[in-house]
Structure formats: C-alpha cells, structure tokens
Amino acid sequence: MMKPKIDLWEKIAKILIEAKKVIILPHVDADGDALGSSFALGLALYDKGKEVKIVLGEDMGKVYSSLPGRHLISKPENTFPDGATAVAIDTGDTERLGSRVSLFNNADVTVNIDHHITNTDFAQNNLVITECSAAGEIIFHLLKKMDSEITRDIAECLYIAISTDTGGFRYSNTTADTFFIAARLASKGIDIAEISKRVFETITLQKLRLRAEAVNNLELVAGGKVAVVTLRRSLFEKLGTRDEEADGIVNIARTIEGVEVSVLFTETATGKIKVNFRSNDYVDVSEIASYFSGGGHVRAAGSTMEGKLETVREAVVARILEYVRDTGEK
Ligand SMILES: [Mn+2]
Incomplete structure (x- = not known):
C-alpha cells in the first residue's frame, strides 16, 4: 500500500515534527484538494502544538468556506518574520504560489508536497508522489508517519481533498489505495452524504x-x-x-x-x-x-x-x- 521512498517519508515527517512555526501554502485558485490537504496538515500540526498559518492566494470559494481548520488562515503580512518552515501543497511549481512565493523563499526550511507529474522539485525537501490521486492521499500517509491522530475534522478535510481530485472516485487516478484511505476516513464518522452534497451537488x-x-x-x-x-x-x-x-x-x-x-x-x-x-x-x-x-x-x-x-x-x-x-x- 505504501509507496517506496520510505526514507523520504520519514525525513519529511521529521522535519514537520521538529518545526515550531509552519506556513502552509496551497496553490493559487485553491481547489478542494489544495484546501482540504492544507487544512488537514494544518490541524494535525496545530494538534502537535505548532504555530500554524495557512496563507491562501485568494478568498476561499463558498463551497469550501465551512472546512474545519479555517481558523488557521492568516494574511501574508501576519506570518512569521523568521524561523519558519514553509510547506507548499498540491503546487507543481513556484508560479502556482503567485505573490506568496516570497513567503516560501524567505522561510528557513522549505517543503513541497505534491502529486503533479510536472512538479519541478522546487523546494529543499520534495515529497512528490505522482501515484497518489490527490495531495490528500500523501497527507494521509504522512500523518501516519508523524503519529498524528486522524480526527473527525482532519478526516473531513482529507475526504474532500481526495473525493474532489478523483471526481468522486471516478477518474483514472482512483486506485485501491484511494478506496483504502477513503474507508479509513469514513470510519471517523464523517457525514459523506452531507459533504458530497455540499461539494458536488450545490451550485449557484x-x-x-x-x-x-x-x-x-x-x-x-x-x-x-x-x-x-x-x-x-x-x-x-x-x-x-x-x-x-x-x-x-x-x-x-x-x-x-x-x-x-x-x-x-x-x-x-x-x-x-x-x-x-x-x-x-x-x-x-x-x-x-x-x-x-x-x-x-x-x-x-x-x-x-x-x-x-x-x-x-x-x-x-x-x-x-x-x-x-x-x-x-x-
Ligand atoms: Mn491535487
């Protein structure tokens, strides 16, 4: 079930466990995967006592405005002046960080967590797993490595991440591992019908x-x-x-x-x-x-x-x- 590069997983987990101040950056025009993965990681790090700031490229769309973890959102000017670890999520290259690229480049430690085949390995530490359907799958495995508890809130964020990037488990990127993870998330008591309605079946x-x-x-x-x-x-x-x-x-x-x-x-x-x-x-x-x-x-x-x-x-x-x-x- 777990992909190779075990040492890499452990290395990234260690970096995050040792970090004190973390800035999380999903790509511009953040979608369900970028937001869900960012909030899931943010909540897990917050639970470990880290200072966490999630900085978005724009206002969040209404569909995702009720995601757990939104209290971690911060404006770029209110992040840490120094000593931060910056994590880009679901972001194929630094262009996709938009104007927030300066936050990323000014951080002491940089991490790139992504599943795009075109990822440019732009960070000091790159966890790019193209076999994963969504960045949310990578975050799920990473949280396991970090011994983080998958709470109900985290499960909801990851379920939104994975279900949106797979088009509701229909696209060719959907694998046995995707369903395995979805089953684990469902076991946390999330309301699948309510989430699906909100994400897939509500339109202005x-x-x-x-x-x-x-x-x-x-x-x-x-x-x-x-x-x-x-x-x-x-x-x-x-x-x-x-x-x-x-x-x-x-x-x-x-x-x-x-x-x-x-x-x-x-x-x-x-x-x-x-x-x-x-x-x-x-x-x-x-x-x-x-x-x-x-x-x-x-x-x-x-x-x-x-x-x-x-x-x-x-x-x-x-x-x-x-x-x-x-x-x-x-
Ligand atoms: Mn994605």
Missing part, C-alpha cells in the same frame, strides 16, 4: 447560467475529437460570476461522446488567459500544458498564458490537433 444560479452559456458556445473540431469552450470577460461581467465559478466546465465538455480532448479558455480578471485541459483515453494533456509553461496530470492539466484570446486559442488548439492526429484513431 449564476454558475449554472455560466455553464449554460459555455454549452451554447462550445465548438467541436477535429471531427468531434476536440471540444473548445471560450469564456470571455464580458460574460463574467454580465452574469456577475467569479473566475473560479468556471471550474468544472471543462469536465462537462469532456463528457460529449467522441471527444478525446476538451479545452477551456477563460479570459481572467487579470487579463491573462487561463487554459484548462482534460482528456479521455490517450492524449497526455500534461505534455501540452507543459509546452505552454503550465503543468498537471495526464488527464487534467492547465496553463495561464499572456496574449490575446484569439491568438492563444489558435496556438493551443493547433497544438492539441497534433496530438489527436499523432496518436491516431482509437
């Missing part, structure tokens, strides 16, 4: 309308093998939706019969173009995302790019088409 009306617009402007190219969705800034303004409410749209496009790759282009509030990729069977979208300075996993990846929407879209779609053709019919 604006978000639903955004999805409707996305579906209306969806285009199929390459004989229906590639689905392209474009969300312009004006649409967010018209509907009053926030950038993170576009989450999940790329997954909807992937469900269309015959589609191998779905790609979502979002004109963000900062003027950059966020590109999300998903694939179904054979295209490694982490390779395509890496080509455009992004990263991710084989079936789910992303990149944030500069430039005009049309120009970015043309370049990205052209690149995808090479992959769809190269690998041939399936």
Whole structure:
C-alpha cells in the first residue's frame, strides 16, 4: 500500500515534527484538494502544538468556506518574520504560489508536497508522489508517519481533498489505495452524504447560467475529437460570476461522446488567459500544458498564458490537433 521512498517519508515527517512555526501554502485558485490537504496538515500540526498559518492566494470559494481548520488562515503580512518552515501543497511549481512565493523563499526550511507529474522539485525537501490521486492521499500517509491522530475534522478535510481530485472516485487516478484511505476516513464518522452534497451537488444560479452559456458556445473540431469552450470577460461581467465559478466546465465538455480532448479558455480578471485541459483515453494533456509553461496530470492539466484570446486559442488548439492526429484513431 505504501509507496517506496520510505526514507523520504520519514525525513519529511521529521522535519514537520521538529518545526515550531509552519506556513502552509496551497496553490493559487485553491481547489478542494489544495484546501482540504492544507487544512488537514494544518490541524494535525496545530494538534502537535505548532504555530500554524495557512496563507491562501485568494478568498476561499463558498463551497469550501465551512472546512474545519479555517481558523488557521492568516494574511501574508501576519506570518512569521523568521524561523519558519514553509510547506507548499498540491503546487507543481513556484508560479502556482503567485505573490506568496516570497513567503516560501524567505522561510528557513522549505517543503513541497505534491502529486503533479510536472512538479519541478522546487523546494529543499520534495515529497512528490505522482501515484497518489490527490495531495490528500500523501497527507494521509504522512500523518501516519508523524503519529498524528486522524480526527473527525482532519478526516473531513482529507475526504474532500481526495473525493474532489478523483471526481468522486471516478477518474483514472482512483486506485485501491484511494478506496483504502477513503474507508479509513469514513470510519471517523464523517457525514459523506452531507459533504458530497455540499461539494458536488450545490451550485449557484449564476454558475449554472455560466455553464449554460459555455454549452451554447462550445465548438467541436477535429471531427468531434476536440471540444473548445471560450469564456470571455464580458460574460463574467454580465452574469456577475467569479473566475473560479468556471471550474468544472471543462469536465462537462469532456463528457460529449467522441471527444478525446476538451479545452477551456477563460479570459481572467487579470487579463491573462487561463487554459484548462482534460482528456479521455490517450492524449497526455500534461505534455501540452507543459509546452505552454503550465503543468498537471495526464488527464487534467492547465496553463495561464499572456496574449490575446484569439491568438492563444489558435496556438493551443493547433497544438492539441497534433496530438489527436499523432496518436491516431482509437
Ligand atoms: Mn491535487
């Protein structure tokens, strides 16, 4: 069940056990895995008497605002001036820390806990386990190594982390180990139906309308093998939706019969173009995302790019088409 690199697990556990002040940094636009893993680790370290500050890149989305451990959230300016251990969670590279990269670089000790295949091993200590479906799985194993009790609150955080990154235990990253861990978490008395409803089956009306617009402007190219969705800034303004409410749209496009790759282009509030990729069977979208300075996993990846929407879209779609053709019919 446990992956190799046992010495590495012990080394990271020791670093955290010996730390006194810990800054935890999930990636920007933190999702369920980044937040759940960060709060779980934060709570476990807090239980061990550490001073813990979780610093987010932005305000937390409403879906996750009731996560246990949110009292550990701190503003960047209220962290430790010195002597801290900084832990990046679910973060493939330092770009994904955004402006908080200075907090990371100024720490005495740095740790990188992640499962992205494109991780750049950017810290002094890197615990990158790509076989894990979610950073939450890594945190589960790590807490065992640290002799931390998996409390009900920690179990809830980890369950949210793992269930969101596996699409509710449906994606190809879901393994026997994933279910093993989920069973352990369920045994702590968490309310699975309530968590699932909150995380997967609650949507604002604006978000639903955004999805409707996305579906209306969806285009199929390459004989229906590639689905392209474009969300312009004006649409967010018209509907009053926030950038993170576009989450999940790329997954909807992937469900269309015959589609191998779905790609979502979002004109963000900062003027950059966020590109999300998903694939179904054979295209490694982490390779395509890496080509455009992004990263991710084989079936789910992303990149944030500069430039005009049309120009970015043309370049990205052209690149995808090479992959769809190269690998041939399936
Ligand atoms: Mn993740």
